[in-house]
Amino acid sequence: MDRPNLPRSPASIEIQALVVRLHATHAGDLTGHLADYIPELAKADPAGFGIAIAHASGEVVTAGDALTPFTIQSVSKALTLAMLLDLVGREETYSAVGVQPSGDPFNAIMLDPRTKRPFNPMVNAGAIAVAGRLRETLGPDAFTQILACLGEAAGRELQVDQAVFESERETGHRNRAIGHLLRAADVFTVPVDDVLDLYFRQCSLLVTATDLAVMGATLANIGTNPVTRRDVFGMEAVRETLSVMFTCGMYDGAGDWACRVGLPAKSGVGGGIMAVVNRQLGIGVYSPLLDAAGNSVRGQACCAGLAEELGLHAFDSTNSGSSFFSGMGHAP
Numbered sequence: 340m341d342r343p344n345l346p347r348s349p350a351s352i353e354i355q356a357l358v359v360r361l362h363a364t365h366a367g368d369l370t371g372h373l374a375d376y377i378p379e380l381a382k383a384d385p386a387g388f389g390i391a392i393a394h395a396s397g398e399v400v401t402a403g404d405a406l407t408p409f410t411i412q413s414v415s416k417a418l419t420l421a422m423l424l425d426l427v428g429r430e431e432t433y434s435a436v437g438v439q440p441s442g443d444p445f446n447a448i449m450l451d452p453r454t455k456r457p458f459n460p461m462v463n464a465g466a467i468a469v470a471g472r473l474r475e476t477l478g479p480d481a482f483t484q485i486l487a488c489l490g491e492a493a494g495r496e497l498q499v500d501q502a503v504f505e506s507e508r509e510t511g512h513r514n515r516a517i518g519h520l521l522r523a524a525d526v527f528t529v530p531v532d533d534v535l536d537l538y539f540r541q542c543s544l545l546v547t548a549t550d551l552a553v554m555g556a557t558l559a560n561i562g563t564n565p566v567t568r569r570d571v572f573g574m575e576a577v578r579e580t581l582s583v584m585f586t587c588g589m590y591d592g593a594g595d596w597a598c599r600v601g602l603p604a605k606s607g608v609g610g611g612i613m614a615v616v617n618r619q620l621g622i623g624v625y626s627p628l629l630d631a632a633g634n635s636v637r638g639q640a641c642c643a644g645l646a647e648e649l650g651l652h653a654f655d656s657t658n659s660g661s662s663f664f665s666g667m668g669h670a671p
């Protein structure tokens with residue numbers, strides 16, 4: 340999709356300047372490490388760094404490498420959760436996976452001992468459970484439908500990075516162990532290999548920071564992509580997904596994130612973060628240098644900077660974000 344050449348409102352011109360400033364502030368910070376447990380991810384350019392913000396009116400502002408492709412990885416977990424919620428509803432979705440923060444690393448090989456289900460859909464076990472139910476519900480066509488749905492959320496056709504997919508399929512032994520654990524607990528009944536194939540493919544989709552911003556804005560805009568104006572997710576699926584992103588989206592960094600940034604968000608080991616300002620904005624950041632929890636270092640710093648400067652924190656007493664952003668989308 341070509342981005343429409345929208346009129347620039349005064350608010351979006353100010354935000355553009357802020358995003359450029361934040362990019363310049365953090366560009367020199369090369370702390371963190373590339374994910375290398377998926378060998379192909381270790382080939383990413385550590386200097387790669389892009390920021391994009393999409394408003395619910397459809398306006399998009401960017402800075403740096405906002406059109407550089409990288410694999411979506413775990414950011415896809417939020418979107419496949421929304422898809423499953425739309426397809427089978429809350430009750431059936433939550434018969435496969437819980438909504439409690441786990442406090443364990445994202446790749447922990449464990450189930451919630453009380454429920455015998457994964458703790459939540461944002462850790463690998465929960466996302467593989469969601470993939471299992473999607474495979475069960477949609478059959479061999481499941482990946483085509485995930486591709487179509489995530490493409491609708493981004494507003495353009497997406498593609499798989501075949502090298503990353505194969506790299507993860509060959510080395511993803513922990514995820515295979517999780518798959519068998521879930522199959523043994525009857526979380527899904529289809530073959531484990533089919534489910535992992537689906538999960539690895541969804542993680543290997545190539546996106547840009549701009550795509551993540553538009554996907555986030557689709558969630559912010561109650562499921563309608565604000566650029567293409569096409570409906571992607573239902574209202575209930577969006578509410579559930581944002582709630583789970585708020586409590587569990589940043590793995591065992593989720594509590595710090597909730598206090599520091601105060602926005603529902605999802606990170607991925609490809610270096611992407613998608614954050615959502617409800618009813619207003621989607622934020623997409625790309626920088627592949629990660630902290631120990633697997634979250635992008637500069638991505639988190641940029642989101643914290645945006646939240647602070649624009650008053651985006653959900654519980655900020657001034658809540659200035661709401662009034663500031665009401666000016667976006669209105670050209671003079």
Ligand code: GLN
Nearest residue numbers: 412413445463542607608
């Ligand atoms: N595909 C990756 C994995 O399963 C996703 C992990 C992530 O982004 N945190 O290990």
